[in-house]
Amino acid sequence: xxxxxxxxxESLFKDAPKNKKxxxxxxxxxxxxxxxxxxxxxxxxxxxAAVNIAIASxxxxxxxxxxxxxxxxxxRSEELKEKQRRQSAAMIAISIALYIMxxxxxxxxxxxxxxxxMFVIVAAATGLIIYSAMTKPKYRKLDDTLVEEFKEWKAAxxxxxxxxxxxxxAIWMITVAVYFAISFLTSAWYITWIIxxxxxxxxxxxxxxxxxxx
Amino acid sequence: MSIASDLIRGHTETIILANLLEGDSYGxxxxxxxxxxxxxNFELKEATLYTAFxxxxxxxxxxxxxxxxxxxxxxxxxSITTAGKAEYQKLRDEWGTAKDLIDKLxxxxxxxxx
Numbered sequence: 001x002x003x004x005x006x007x008x009x010e011s012l013f014k015d016a017p018k019n020k021k022x023x024x025x026x027x028x029x030x031x032x033x034x035x036x037x038x039x040x041x042x043x044x045x046x047x048x049a050a051v052n053i054a055i056a057s058x059x060x061x062x063x064x065x066x067x068x069x070x071x072x073x074x075x076r077s078e079e080l081k082e083k084q085r086r087q088s089a090a091m092i093a094i095s096i097a098l099y100i101m102x103x104x105x106x107x108x109x110x111x112x113x114x115x116x117x118m119f120v121i122v123a124a125a126t127g128l129i130i131y132s133a134m135t136k137p138k139y140r141k142l143d144d145t146l147v148e149e150f151k152e153w154k155a156a157x158x159x160x161x162x163x164x165x166x167x168x169x170a171i172w173m174i175t176v177a178v179y180f181a182i183s184f185l186t187s188a189w190y191i192t193w194i195i196x197x198x199x200x201x202x203x204x205x206x207x208x209x210x211x212x213x214x
Numbered sequence: 215m216s217i218a219s220d221l222i223r224g225h226t227e228t229i230i231l232a233n234l235l236e237g238d239s240y241g242x243x244x245x246x247x248x249x250x251x252x253x254x255n256f257e258l259k260e261a262t263l264y265t266a267f268x269x270x271x272x273x274x275x276x277x278x279x280x281x282x283x284x285x286x287x288x289x290x291x292x293s294i295t296t297a298g299k300a301e302y303q304k305l306r307d308e309w310g311t312a313k314d315l316i317d318k319l320x321x322x323x324x325x326x327x328x
Contacts, residue, residue: 028290029260032242035287039246059259067268 004051005033012061016068025064033058084135091132098125099173106181115181122177126170133159133166164210168203175199222256226266227275228309229258231302234276234294241267241290267292275301 009030016022033054040050098121105117175195183192222229233244241263249257270276275298281291294302 024290025264027288028241029264031287031289032240032245032260035242036245057257057260059261061261061264063265064261064268067265 002034002037005037005054006030008055008058009033012058013065016065019068022068025068029058088132088135091128095125095128095132098122098128099177102177103180115185118177118181122170122174126167126174129166129170130163133163160210164207167206171199171203171206219256223258223262225305225309226258226262227270228302228305230263230266230270230292231275231294231298231305234292235299235302238291238293240281240292244292270298273301274298 009026013022013026036057037050037054040053041047045053102118102121102125105121106114108114109117179192179195182195183189186192229248230244233239233247239247241260245258245260245263267276267278271278271292274295276292276294278290278292281289
């Protein structure tokens, strides 16, 4: 007889999305119906009567199904995403401005202090870019289906890719700045180009470390 | 009875919260408690009960967990949160106010003597 109750609940949920929430709700309802059915039997009802009373007590579940179908993305999270997007755009704009301005102390001071100053500014800008890449909102699963899991995985991969991109572009920018700084200060143009080779090697190492960590 | 049912259904959440204040419980047990308290006169439809559970859970008034019974029956229990206790007090006060007002509005002859 329990099978009859189970079959009834299954038929009620045939239009509901197939995910963890639905399965749990079904399991909960079936268990409670079986409890009720057993109580009714204990009261002396016949098996058929008990099943019918139990089934009649379920009522209209269209509201519940609707809730299960309802997408989880509400207005609040949309607004939050928009805010975060703006925030990261502002951070990137600031860091680019910092990169551009980083050469100014070098021009004004024309000595090692200027160089140190420049490095400090470049470091701040790089930190900002990396921070904004790392704090990008993660993709949240709408439900527990496989498609959503794939989307989440894809978003996670692209986040780590964009972090890597941010790091390597920052390193290249620093390299160019260092190249000019050292070259102008030492006038050793014939050898300073080696910096670019060193940078390429450093970036490969960082990339390898990044991949290993995954 | 059906008009009274409609009236009561509007307070499903208060009823559930009141039940959970007495301890963690699960769907059927709550409904059985309601049946007993009303002298077999009233029982919530399961659909109404579960819709209210979801709403309360989303609002953070209650949370659920799966109990593992040794008998093989795996039940989902509900527990009231601190926010739920505050919500209960609020709903209960609202009902008190509404009850007073409805009493006053539906009374015959007993007008205020101001």
